[in-house]
Amino acid sequence: MAKRLAGAHRRVARNFGSKRRVGRSMNTTRPSSRALVAPEADLAKLQRRVDACNTILDQDLDTFVPFCIGGKRLGYLKESFAAKLERHGNVFVRQSEGIALHEQLQSERIRTEEVGKVMQQLWNEGTIVGWREELFPVRESFHDSPMLLLERAAVAHFGVKAYGVHMNGFVKDSNGNEFLWVARRSATKPTFPGMLDHLVAGGQGQIGCMDNVVKEAEEEAGIPRELASQARSVGAVSYRMKVDEGVKQDVLYVYDLELPEDFVPRAMDGEVEQFMLWSIERVMDSVANTQEWKPNCVLVVIDFLIRHGHIHADQPGYLQLLASLRQADLS
Amino acid sequence: MAKRLAGAHRRVARNFGSKRRVGRSMNTTRPSSRALVAPEADLAKLQRRVDACNTILDQDLDTFVPFCIGGKRLGYLKESFAAKLERHGNVFVRQSEGIALHEQLQSERIRTEEVGKVMQQLWNEGTIVGWREELFPVRESFHDSPMLLLERAAVAHFGVKAYGVHMNGFVKDSNGNEFLWVARRSATKPTFPGMLDHLVAGGQGQIGCMDNVVKEAEEEAGIPRELASQARSVGAVSYRMKVDEGVKQDVLYVYDLELPEDFVPRAMDGEVEQFMLWSIERVMDSVANTQEWKPNCVLVVIDFLIRHGHIHADQPGYLQLLASLRQADLS
Numbered sequence: 001m002a003k004r005l006a007g008a009h010r011r012v013a014r015n016f017g018s019k020r021r022v023g024r025s026m027n028t029t030r031p032s033s034r035a036l037v038a039p040e041a042d043l044a045k046l047q048r049r050v051d052a053c054n055t056i057l058d059q060d061l062d063t064f065v066p067f068c069i070g071g072k073r074l075g076y077l078k079e080s081f082a083a084k085l086e087r088h089g090n091v092f093v094r095q096s097e098g099i100a101l102h103e104q105l106q107s108e109r110i111r112t113e114e115v116g117k118v119m120q121q122l123w124n125e126g127t128i129v130g131w132r133e134e135l136f137p138v139r140e141s142f143h144d145s146p147m148l149l150l151e152r153a154a155v156a157h158f159g160v161k162a163y164g165v166h167m168n169g170f171v172k173d174s175n176g177n178e179f180l181w182v183a184r185r186s187a188t189k190p191t192f193p194g195m196l197d198h199l200v201a202g203g204q205g206q207i208g209c210m211d212n213v214v215k216e217a218e219e220e221a222g223i224p225r226e227l228a229s230q231a232r233s234v235g236a237v238s239y240r241m242k243v244d245e246g247v248k249q250d251v252l253y254v255y256d257l258e259l260p261e262d263f264v265p266r267a268m269d270g271e272v273e274q275f276m277l278w279s280i281e282r283v284m285d286s287v288a289n290t291q292e293w294k295p296n297c298v299l300v301v302i303d304f305l306i307r308h309g310h311i312h313a314d315q316p317g318y319l320q321l322l323a324s325l326r327q328a329d330l331s
Numbered sequence: 332m333a334k335r336l337a338g339a340h341r342r343v344a345r346n347f348g349s350k351r352r353v354g355r356s357m358n359t360t361r362p363s364s365r366a367l368v369a370p371e372a373d374l375a376k377l378q379r380r381v382d383a384c385n386t387i388l389d390q391d392l393d394t395f396v397p398f399c400i401g402g403k404r405l406g407y408l409k410e411s412f413a414a415k416l417e418r419h420g421n422v423f424v425r426q427s428e429g430i431a432l433h434e435q436l437q438s439e440r441i442r443t444e445e446v447g448k449v450m451q452q453l454w455n456e457g458t459i460v461g462w463r464e465e466l467f468p469v470r471e472s473f474h475d476s477p478m479l480l481l482e483r484a485a486v487a488h489f490g491v492k493a494y495g496v497h498m499n500g501f502v503k504d505s506n507g508n509e510f511l512w513v514a515r516r517s518a519t520k521p522t523f524p525g526m527l528d529h530l531v532a533g534g535q536g537q538i539g540c541m542d543n544v545v546k547e548a549e550e551e552a553g554i555p556r557e558l559a560s561q562a563r564s565v566g567a568v569s570y571r572m573k574v575d576e577g578v579k580q581d582v583l584y585v586y587d588l589e590l591p592e593d594f595v596p597r598a599m600d601g602e603v604e605q606f607m608l609w610s611i612e613r614v615m616d617s618v619a620n621t622q623e624w625k626p627n628c629v630l631v632v633i634d635f636l637i638r639h640g641h642i643h644a645d646q647p648g649y650l651q652l653l654a655s656l657r658q659a660d661l662s
Binding site: 141142143165208209210232233234235236251253255256306307308309311312313314316317318319320322323326330331 | 472473474496539540541563564565566567582584587637638639640642643644645647648649650651653654657661662
């Protein structure tokens with residue numbers, strides 16, 4: 001199977017070094033895109049990749065200490081970090097429900113200020129590393145007002161929900177066959193160097209999701225605003241993953257952008273080594289059989305494969321795979 | 332707002348009585364399909380329609396009696412129906428976990444036979460009405476082997492999971508504007524007469540989902556097999572609803588079929604009064620502001636609107652709406 005696919009890749013897809021059309025001649029192995037469905041066995045492999053992003057199940061949450069503001073549970077802490085916060089009793093208080101912000105810190109502004117001072121101390125002590133001087137909004141769900149702005153370097157320790165945007169940039173040839181633009185991350189990136197990534201992806205800050213997609217598309221892949229603004233919001237995925245600092249719980253907003261066959265993205269900011277246009281078969285094979293993808297991209301790619309019919313309802317394991325893409329908190 | 336939309340409908344969409352092209356002239360109010368997004372306030376209205384399909388929350392399940400086979404919970408019964416089953420002690424046994432099939436009924440064939448006899452009696456007594464002489468597979472999840480085949484008229488009383496296929500038949504005009512084919516159910520149908528429905532929808536029986544879509548497309552809407560077989564599997568939705576007999580828990584497999592602009596479906600089997608090609612605005616307005624849609628279609632239509640970017644991530648309530656489309660058991 002792997003050998004056959006590898007052969008197909010050579011025929012079907014290649015990296016584009018210059019402007020080329022994705023034409024009929026590039027896909028001689030399959031008559032139509034409808035035939036491009038995952039072999040039955042692969043769904044179990046895809047499921048394992050999704051499960052690798054969901055390493056904290058509901059029952060596992062008991063092993064972490066809830067972080068609360070005003071009675072609302074906003075994050076999860078490792079006990080070792082909770083113990084450090086507790087030493088700053090004018091800001092963090094141990095209660096039966098977990099670690100809460102002191103009830104006298106009643107406004108977002110005051111919370112941000114007081115928590116900021118403690119974070120600075122924890123940074124001085126070396127508990128928090130890589131200070132970013134960038135504030136991250138802590139909130140119960142995406143459209144709520146922030147209850148606290150937290151230095152970004154501390155976010156992972158608090159296990160609060162974070163949001164991102166991921167955009168699938170795809171091409172359809174004249175036969176209806178689809179191809180996905182795949183980015184190879186720069187080997188010098190501090191996180192996930194050399195791994196496969198989406199054409200456009202980024203953390204969600206204070207601007208709107210669509211504005212963020214357009215901005216990142218321009219900065220990361222040289223996609224003109226007019227083209228990028230044709231991207232469509234098509235859903236979201238979520239996951240909850242164990243990390244060194246504790247709990248990572250993310251919601252990724254998913255966008256699709258159909259690109260003209262002759263468009264070639266350009267690596268603009270040194271974060272991407274190269275962009276490659278891959279056949280759906282090659283994408284599916286790389287997700288199922290390699291660990292080359294940045295882990296959270298896998299959820300977005302599988303969501304794309306499902307929404308575009310490359311994985312279908314008659315395959316055993318379909319519903320389980322579908323459900324697992326949003327099994328973590330989606331709010 | 333309603334007035335403006337109503338005006339837009341007159342300009343943008345109309346019922347097609349004959350073959351007509353969906354041309355540029357048909358949409359003069361909006362420059363491109365990207366602009367066709369739900370006004371902010373409508374997401375709350377759409378949410379209410381979805382919630383109307385999810386009238387049994389997890390905590391409400393305690394008010395029903397679990398129905399078990401071999402220790403597996405496969406359905407939910409009203410206490411009044413459970414009491415009737417209990418009278419047939421050689422088949423149904425009251426246990427701490429609920430009503431279980433007698434442990435001596437060890438094969439699917441024997442269970443089907445013995446349960447069938449009881450159902451026949453309950454039909455004679457008038458507890459079960461509308462005998463169909465059609466067997467329905469009772470299983471833990473879709474790709475599992477059936478543990479019991481149950482007369483279809485009895486299914487609603489057992490609250491077991493059922494599956495269906497729904498197909499969005501849509502058209503894209505030369506400007507990229509999308510239109511959805513909507514069916515008006517015949518006024519003489521026993522269920523949901525006169526309500527709005529999908530171009531193609533049906534219960535999922537013993538054949539595959541895709542085969543079912545192609546078959547129903549031909550029978551219900553006169554769509555040739557070659558065209559229908561281009562439908563794409565694009566996901567699934569689930570819901571759990573209170574009904575007279577007890578609990579209805581369904582999974583609907585969702586398919587999209589892009590139809591040529593000049594294709595017009597034909598009502599083939601007398602179950603559909605007429606097919607209408609509606610603008611996305613009109614579809615969205617009818618879901619948000621009327622109760623004309625067959626309730627479970629609403630989930631599939633909203634899923635379509637989300638996947639096609641007509642509802643987008645920057646709208647408050649987006650994640651809640653998205654999550655609610657699959658909040659019930661999806662297996």
